[in-house]
Amino acid sequence: MLTVEALYRYPVKGFTPEACEQIVVQDDGRVEGDRVLAFRFADAVEPEDEDGLPYWPKKRGLALMDMPSLARLRLSYDSDGGHLTIRDTDELLVDAGTDEAGRQQIEDAVTAWLRETPDARHLERPGRLPLRLIGDGVASQFQDRPRGYVSVHAAASVAALGRTTDAVVDDRRFRSNVVVAGIPPWGDLEWQGRVRIGDIVFAVQRPIVRCAAIMANPDTGLQDAPLLRILTREFEQSAPTLGVLLLPESGGGTLRVGDPVEVE
Numbered sequence: 001m002l003t004v005e006a007l008y009r010y011p012v013k014g015f016t017p018e019a020c021e022q023i024v025v026q027d028d029g030r031v032e033g034d035r036v037l038a039f040r041f042a043d044a045v046e047p048e049d050e051d052g053l054p055y056w057p058k059k060r061g062l063a064l065m066d067m068p069s070l071a072r073l074r075l076s077y078d079s080d081g082g083h084l085t086i087r088d089t090d091e092l093l094v095d096a097g098t099d100e101a102g103r104q105q106i107e108d109a110v111t112a113w114l115r116e117t118p119d120a121r122h123l124e125r126p127g128r129l130p131l132r133l134i135g136d137g138v139a140s141q142f143q144d145r146p147r148g149y150v151s152v153h154a155a156a157s158v159a160a161l162g163r164t165t166d167a168v169v170d171d172r173r174f175r176s177n178v179v180v181a182g183i184p185p186w187g188d189l190e191w192q193g194r195v196r197i198g199d200i201v202f203a204v205q206r207p208i209v210r211c212a213a214i215m216a217n218p219d220t221g222l223q224d225a226p227l228l229r230i231l232t233r234e235f236e237q238s239a240p241t242l243g244v245l246l247l248p249e250s251g252g253g254t255l256r257v258g259d260p261v262e263v264e
Helices: 068-072 100-115 120-124 155-162 227-233
Strands: 003-009 018-020 022-025 038-040 048-050 053-055 073-078 083-088 091-097 132-134 150-154 178-181 194-197 200-209 241-248 253-256 261-263
Touching: 003 022, 003 253, 068 073, 083 100, 091 100, 100 120, 100 132, 150 155, 150 200, 155 178, 155 227, 155 241
Parallel strands: 150 178
Antiparallel strands: 003 018, 003 178, 022 253, 038 132, 048 053, 073 083, 083 091, 150 241, 194 200, 194 261, 200 241
């Protein structure tokens, strides 16, 4: 039997996942509370346009593919109070609101922290500083693609990948919203048509081709496993792929851990 094993959302693009017992999928396909804030470079505080939709390319803001050190930060976000707390392991980095004064404090703290990491060189490129924390903290909008999707992967795929390396490989590296148990490794890539998860019917869109973000160890912030090369060489994929994108077919709803998954 296929079931939902875990659910996640990511309040700030590129930062700590928030494990949830349930998530709300909006009618537009985005997860409520997911990627509602983002750190953008100084020259990229306005969206680009792609196919008539606002688009925030991750290469123009803080992202794990270029700055793996970010993976070791632990973030919590109080969406009701608009309050952000960031820690480096147990050390408090910043604890502030997302009003104008609080954002300045958060931006300064994250910039100072990054300057002390191996990723500091990325900040020195023209147009990158000062960093800007943008988003209203409510609207889900900073996904990797201009169209909102729910991202799903099979737990067995991650387990299979983990058996190829001594590095810790778990769901956190892949930053999906939904993890499904009971599917064989990469079995989700064979899905076509519709998938029902709980009470929501989704249309299967396409597989997720992965970037260098998955090589960042979620505890140390170091790139410690050549997972892109492993996917293409050891698993003979034409492109490093893990997981699929879904869109609700006739409205959103609530997904819960333990919900059944049925491929229609």
